[in-house]
Amino acid sequence: MTSGDIAVSYGRGHLDVRLPASAEATVIRKQPLPKIADPHAALMQALDQPIDAPSLAELSRGRTSACILICDITRPVPNRLFLRPMIETMVAAGIALDRIRILVATGLHRPNLGEELAELVGDPWVLANVRIDNHDARNDDDHVDFGRTSTRGTPVKIDRRFVEADLRIATGLVEPHFMAGWSGGRKVVAPGVAHHETIRTFHSARFMEDPLAVQCNLVGNPLHEEQLQIVGMVGEIYGLNTVLDEERDLVCITFGEIIASHAAAVDFVSNVTRVPVPRKFSTVVTSSAGYPLDKTYYQTIKGMVTPLDILEPGGTLIMVSECSEGFGSPEFRDAQTRLVELGPERFLATLTAKTLAEIDEWQTEMQLKSLRIGRVELYSSGLDAHDKAITGVETISDLDAAIAASIERSNDGAVAVIPEGPYVIPYHAP
Structure with a gap:
């Protein structure tokens, strides 16, 4: 008091x-969480010892292209920490730098351009050396149609630049989300780089009014269940997830198979984020x-x-x-x-x-x-x-x-x- x-x-x-x-x-x-004293070392450990996946270096060998999803400007993700080390690891493993793309997962938000994009990426080297595009949910030709989910019939259309990449990685911030339970992981794919029909189905009243579509809940949450099915339809995807404290300092970072790495970050933060009153x-x-x-x-x-x-x-x-x-x-x-x-x-x-x-x-x-x-x-x-x-x-x-x-x-x-x-x-x- x-x-x-x-x-x-x-x-x-x-x-x-x-x-x-x-x-x-x-x-x-x-509840306070201990800050990570050496974020770069924690990142490299996560990339070297992923969850349910080989190391990033191993994943990159033999691949011909890669696409990294990043959240748009509405999320304070520490992209400056991990983008260049991830890209340099990929290049050292044999992926040509000009075959690596960063795609801003805007959903139906506006694109991030100019100084805003520079702030979002946070690393001048990445801006100068890597192709960066914004997702456009309204452009039909940019998407691959996977049909519909089997449970609720959601149309599944995902950005072709992500789908057609040989190595696919979604990066983000795990925080409470008032509809999908938690942000990050599978949510960066859908709605992040989904077609407007996919997004607008997610946000229809039959989803929004579901009592289980609430913050911090994944069990029976219809949005989460559809997102899991969608990433399964797309295929092999890996995820890098971060958790920040109130001062926006790093307290957790995970990398690995997209569902497993997201679940690990959620497990880490859920008990301290939900506060009994x-x-x-x-x-x-x-x-x-x-x-x-x-x-x-x-x-x-x-x-x-x-x-x-x-x-x-x-x-x-x-x-x-x-x-x-x-x-x-x-x-x-x-x-x-x-x-x-x-x-x-x-x-x-x-x-x-x-x-x-x-x-x-x-x-x-x-x-x-x-x-x-x-x-x-x-x-x-x-x-x-x-x-x-x-x-x-x-x-x-x-x-x-x-x-x-x-x-x-x-x-x-x-x-x-x-x-x-x-x-x-x-x-x-x-």
């Missing part, structure tokens, strides 16, 4: 949350985990969903997110406009009959989960008046006053504060 000022992640820094003197704050963080709160203050996740309102919605298990029904969830790039895609803006015009119930009714979700409307659908529980308020310095009008939530200009008002409404001075937002998953454990 604590009181006074609490720093929460906001943009590239922090925002001080000042609580009333009478408030009793519970600050919810991940003995009560529910009428006032919850959380963030969008700061940069880069809080660049847009689209990504901000993730932080509105992950703490719902500890929000008292009818309580107030106060979200802080810089939204330095503004709102999000035009499609997301259209979905939010429809939400405001129709209201939550009528908006949801328009989704349930669709086999393919409209692009980016799934994030609006996820926001409905928060609105069903209680009141949502947003503090953001990056949205203009028009953007704020279509958030579908109440926007606030004085964070401290909003907290005090919530305490007064509920007549309960207990406040939960989650500085790292959706990277921490609190759950009610009385």
Whole structure:
């Protein structure tokens, strides 16, 4: 328990949350994990001693080409740590440098270009020497059609540049994901480099409204099960997964067969990421985990969903997110406009009959989960008046006053504060 000022992640820094003197704050963080003292040595050990696979050097021998998937700018993956060593290992084993490609797994997000791409890759040598492309989910010709999954009939179309590579590696960050359970591993393949029809099927209401499609859950999660089937249809894929602490320092790195290496990283982080909380709160203050996740309102919605298990029904969830790039895609803006015009119930009714979700409307659908529980308020310095009008939530200009008002409404001075937002998953454990 604590009181006074609490720093929460906001943009590239922090925002001080000042609580009333009478408030009793519970600050919810991940359990601390030991930082890896020598990340490069840990990387090389992971590449030399993979999980359920030969070493990267052995995997590379006799191959004629390679494709490495990296997450887009919305994930703070330490690409600068591992890309060059992986590529140099491949070249030393006989793969020509000009036959190695990096593919940014954008899903349906915009491409990462220019200075943003340089920041994403983090290594000038890689930028200068390796071909780097962005996945384009809307380009039909870029994809190989594998048919449909046998369980739920999801159309499976994957970027041809990845499929046709002789050695395929997906890299990423393992963190809670509010629909797929955990990010990283198989998720970097689908939806990362999947066709828009595959992605829009994943995000249809029959998946989104499934009670098992939630953060930190893989058992019976329909998205996870489809992703496992999809990587099996593609064939031999390897995965490199990283886990970071609150300071964005490396605490775990795994490499190996894509499913096994991802499972090992999930096992490592799951017990420290899920935090038991003995009560529910009428006032919850959380963030969008700061940069880069809080660049847009689209990504901000993730932080509105992950703490719902500890929000008292009818309580107030106060979200802080810089939204330095503004709102999000035009499609997301259209979905939010429809939400405001129709209201939550009528908006949801328009989704349930669709086999393919409209692009980016799934994030609006996820926001409905928060609105069903209680009141949502947003503090953001990056949205203009028009953007704020279509958030579908109440926007606030004085964070401290909003907290005090919530305490007064509920007549309960207990406040939960989650500085790292959706990277921490609190759950009610009385």
